[in-house]
Amino acid sequence: CAVVGIYGHKEASRLAYFALHALQHRGQEAAGISSADGEKLYTIKKRGLVMRVFDEAKLKTLSGSSAIGHTRYSTAGNDSILDAQPVFARYDLGEMAIVHNGNLTNADEIRNRLIEKGAIFQTFMDTENLIHLIAKSEQKKLLARIIDAVQRIEGAFSLVFLSRTKMFAMRDRHGFRPLSLGLLPNGGYIVASETCAFDLVGAEFIRDVEPGELLIFEEGKEPKSIKIFEPTPKHCIFEYVYFSRPDSKVFGQSVYQTRKAMGRELAHIKPVEADLVIPVPDGGVPAAIGYSQESGIPYEMGIMRNHYIGRTFIEPTQEMRDLKVKMKLSPMTDIIKGKRVIVIDDSIVRGTTSRRIVRMLKEAGASEVHMRVSSPPTTDPCYYGVDTPNKDKLIAANMSVDAICEFIGADSLAYLDEASLLRSVNTNEDNYCTACFTGKYIV
Ligand code: 5GP
Ligand code: SF4
Known part of the structure; x- marks a missing residue:
């Protein structure tokens, strides 16, 4: 998922929309924005892409100088409209809305305890637990209640809270998911999952929200920082491998440069003689450039991607995923015919994508297809x-590399190893x- 928060800007909901x-790449199932004008909160959320959910007329109704937004793909919960975010609630202190990227590992425990005490839940989202914890906290002020609530949750959370007059942003103690702070061009602040959102609205990157840190945004003041947890960083390395956009800087580093470095490492530890290096677009592009530069083997665009089809992995059912891979990728026959190709992808999950791609390249006349993956086998x-x-369902959890190679029909298959990934x-x-x-889990 993606989260964004805009504070202190007269076009807050519009900026949230652009952000x-x-x-959008972080979730395509649903999108939503809540805004606040000091008196009231306004929320619009719906299934579908950002562009489909909002239009000019809808944005106009989201008035106020602060707004938070979310794009969803389902990890916890269901794939229904009720499970779209922001999660909104009216409670004894007024109104609030929350957006969440991450996954609470003790959500079931909290939920069962709350249900025993008579709480009623509307959704299957772990984020709804937070609303209850805040509403039920014995503390008097919202800030104290938020602090109380986040101390009861465990797992991964990059959160943005909106009240009628304030905004709060918080990251869990490990900083699993990214969250950055920026300055808007006409004053005001932005927090967002990735810095590519800053570039679009002309914001200047200030710094990352620190693991364990809570930021408080109040009118006419600089954001105030409170350390809630002692930070013990465990950033998600998969953000670099696949999830983040290459033009973002996450956890202090360029995603593009990091992916290219993975490609260079891969060329170094898993070389193979061939005529061309081609990426599986778009995920494999930076690593393929790195592989080509390191190996000296020319880079070519050997597979065309149809950009009007979304990310395949994100479609919840296998049937949809299968169909989508076919609609999404086509071979550049003139480029690959009679050639020995190295095809680079960022990861193999179920193996169905790689299998299709290898078959497609062979059918298009490639004489050899060598698959190289710019991350280690996805086993957990x-x-x-x-x-x-x-x-x-994870192919690498159930098959050896040789068996996977045979399954996908490649002439050779090799992955990046853990040490090279970390390098x-x-x-x-x-x-x-x-x-x-x-398989080394932290919590
Ligand atoms: P497979 O067919 O092996 O399940 O899918 C692997 C492909 O899905 C790769 O091309 C990878 O870029 C893409 N992919 C899309 N979303 C994800 C995701 O969340 N995790 C992983 N590991 N791969 C994903
Ligand atoms: Fe990221 Fe993988 Fe850790 Fe999940 S298990 S947080 S995807 S590195």
């Missing part, structure tokens, strides 16, 4: 906000979560 456009599901399927990200392992590649 959500830039963050994510519990921190990325919708990787269960272990039984590309320029870090020691301690700062990053790598659980979907290693």
Whole structure:
């Protein structure tokens, strides 16, 4: 998912709308914005792409100088309209709305406890728990209640809260999911999942919201920072591999440069003789450029992508995914015919995409197809906000690399290893979560 918050700008909901456009890749199932004008909150949310959910007339009704927004893909909860965000509630202190990127690992526990005490839930989203925790807190002020509530939740959360007059932004102690702070061109502030949203609205990057930090936005004041948790960073390395947009800077580094470095590492540790390096667009592009530069093998566009089809992985059912891969990618026959090609993708999850691609390239006349993957085998599901399927569906959890190679029909297959991945990200392992590649879970 993606979150955004705009504070202190007369066109707040419009800026949130533009920001959500830039963050559309993080979720395509639903989109929503809540705004506040000091008296009331206004919310619009619906299934579908940002462009479909909002139009000029709708944005006009989202008045006020602060707004928060969300694009959703379902990790916890259902794929229904009720599960779109912002989550809005009226309670004893007034009105509030929340957007959340991440996944609470103790959500069921909290929910069961609340239900035993008579709480009624409208959705299956873990985010709804937070509303209840805030509404039920014994504290008098919203700030104290938010602090109280976030101390009871565990797991991954980059959150933005909106009240009638204030905005709050918070990251969990591990900083699993990104969240950055920027300055708007005409005053006011923006927080967003990725900095590509800043570029679109002309905001200047200030810094990341720190793991464990809560930022408070109040009229006429600089944002105030409170350290809620001692930070123990475990940033999601998969943000670099796949999830974030290449023009973003996440966790302090360029996503594009990091992906290119993964490609260079891959060329270094898994070389193969060939005529061309081609990417699986769009995810494999930066790593393929890196592979080509390191190996000296020419880079070509060997596969065409239809941009009017969304990301395949994000479609919830297998049937839809299958159909979508076909509609989405076509071979550039003149380029690959008779050639030995190295095809680069960022990850293999179920293996269905790679299998189709190899078959497609061979049918188009490639003499050899060598698959190279710019991340280690995906062997374990994510519990921190990325919708990787269960272990039984993860091909690398159930097959050896040789068996996968045979399954996808490639002449060779090789992955990046963990040490090289960490080298590309320029870090020691301690700062990053790598659980979907290693099974080393943090919480
Ligand atoms: P598969 O067919 O193996 O399940 O899908 C792998 C493809 O899905 C890769 O091309 C990868 O870029 C893409 N993909 C899209 N979304 C995700 C995601 O959330 N996780 C992973 N690992 N791959 C994804
Ligand atoms: Fe990211 Fe993988 Fe960790 Fe999930 S398990 S937070 S996708 S690195």
